[in-house]
Amino acid sequence: MNSAVRTINIDREPSSGDFRSAMRHLAGGVSVITVGRGKEVAGMTVTSVSSLSVDPPTLIVSINRESSSWPLLKRYGFFGVNILTADQLDIAERFAGKDGLKGADRFAGAGWITRASGVPLLVGALAAIDCEVDDIVERHSHAIVIGRVLDVQVSSRTAALAYWQGQYVAIDQNKDAIRLAEVSLPAPRAPREIDKPISKHRP
Numbered sequence: 001m002n003s004a005v006r007t008i009n010i011d012r013e014p015s016s017g018d019f020r021s022a023m024r025h026l027a028g029g030v031s032v033i034t035v036g037r038g039k040e041v042a043g044m045t046v047t048s049v050s051s052l053s054v055d056p057p058t059l060i061v062s063i064n065r066e067s068s069s070w071p072l073l074k075r076y077g078f079f080g081v082n083i084l085t086a087d088q089l090d091i092a093e094r095f096a097g098k099d100g101l102k103g104a105d106r107f108a109g110a111g112w113i114t115r116a117s118g119v120p121l122l123v124g125a126l127a128a129i130d131c132e133v134d135d136i137v138e139r140h141s142h143a144i145v146i147g148r149v150l151d152v153q154v155s156s157r158t159a160a161l162a163y164w165q166g167q168y169v170a171i172d173q174n175k176d177a178i179r180l181a182e183v184s185l186p187a188p189r190a191p192r193e194i195d196k197p198i199s200k201h202r203p
């Protein structure tokens with residue numbers, strides 16, 4: 001067995017705490033789900049968006065059925081997926097309910113447009129995906145929502161916002177590609193230094 005893998009539980013059912021500790025290691029891209037139309041709108045920060053199929057284009061997201069977005073998602077049958085850039089951390093916090101705002105108040109201070117479905121889509125998101133609800137599987141506290149993609153808008157920006165180990169992390173394609181190249185390419189060799197017998201360096 002790989003010695004890096006630590007078994008955290010052997011003789012009991014995994015607790016929700018065990019499960020949380022495991023899931024902290026799963027880095028997730030941060031998106032805001034938007035629902036409703038007009039003044040009757042709501043939204044929430046999520047990391048559970050995942051592609052389901054490319055042909056036809058469908059995706060899934062897991063939504064807490066206690067959240068303020070859930071009733072509007074069910075009523076209208078449409079939702080938006082707004083994939084956040086690294087500089088939209090404040091939007092992520094607001095739509096996670098951190099400053100206590102609800103409904104339309106969460107949308108203040110950012111630009112929003114509507115497309116086919118009528119739900120608000122974030123101007124300046126890395127990508128904004130307009131979806132129609134295709135199916136819903138309600139399980140436990142959450143519901144798996146399958147969305148059929150109606151419209152897609154993609155930005156040329158590249159720095160994404162991820163969530164990992166309980167904190168937000170910026171992923172910048174340009175900066176991180178340079179850092180990756182630095183650690184994965186062997187450093188230029190200085191043979192004469194390196195090849196010297198170690199004993200010679202010792203007093």
Ligand SMILES: Cc1cc2nc3c(=O)[nH]c(=O)nc-3n(C[C@H](O)[C@H](O)[C@H](O)COP(=O)(O)O)c2cc1C
Binds near residue numbers: 048062063163
């Ligand atoms: C980084 C992050 C990811 C989250 N991902 C999800 C998710 O995938 N599904 C979910 O139901 N809630 C998720 N939440 C929690 C919701 O954002 C939060 O419960 C919701 O916005 C607040 O509920 P309210 O709209 O009823 O105030 C996440 C929160 C954070 C900070």
